[in-house]
Amino acid sequence: GAVVSQHPSWVICKSGTSVKIECRSLDFQATTMFWYRQFPKQSLMLMATSNEGSKATYEQGVEKDKFLINHASLTLSTLTVTSAHPEDSSFYICSARNFHSLNTEAFFGQGTRLTVV
């Protein structure tokens, strides 16, 4: 399958600081990238959908000013957690799809474990 690289795989930051997570599709062009959050032993919760060159669409209850998403190219999307608080600690996962092709499979990154202290 296609490769989606997410970086970093884990990060620890202090409360009040910002953290940027990168998601790259290495071998295909991702027209759309999705950002998910996953709590322990739970399913993936969609946070936002981003199309290349457009503003992200956020799910209900997700603060767009806190979780800044940029999708500047067909291979890169970033999620920035601003003014992080301990309750933002979670596992964040990106997914990439190409809706302009016949194959619209969703491939996921390795995830980023964020711990805010």
Add this chain to the structure above:
Amino acid sequence: GENVEQHPSTLSVQEGDSAVIKCTYSDSASNYFPWYKQELGKGPQLIIDIRSNVGEKKDQRIAVTLNKTAKHFSLHITETQPEDSAVYFCAASERNTPLVFGKGTRLSVIA
């Protein structure tokens, strides 16, 4: 919107036995149904998927069946091995819409 129910939440099988995980979906417009395997601390890995124009798909020890009328689909793993132990998620979507995931099934294969 779409709602996906997944059962069971946990499943333990003896090595070599088969495992079956079932999902139902609510939106008849959904036409894409992937299954993902997630190991601890990692992102989900696509293991098999099926589209609404077929009823069954098989890849070695893994198979997926789809019943559009009943709006349910199932994952079948035969000859299970300890390395099959993981959390499995089903999902559903229409074309060009986000995947909606089930709550996951924790599969344990006992050697």
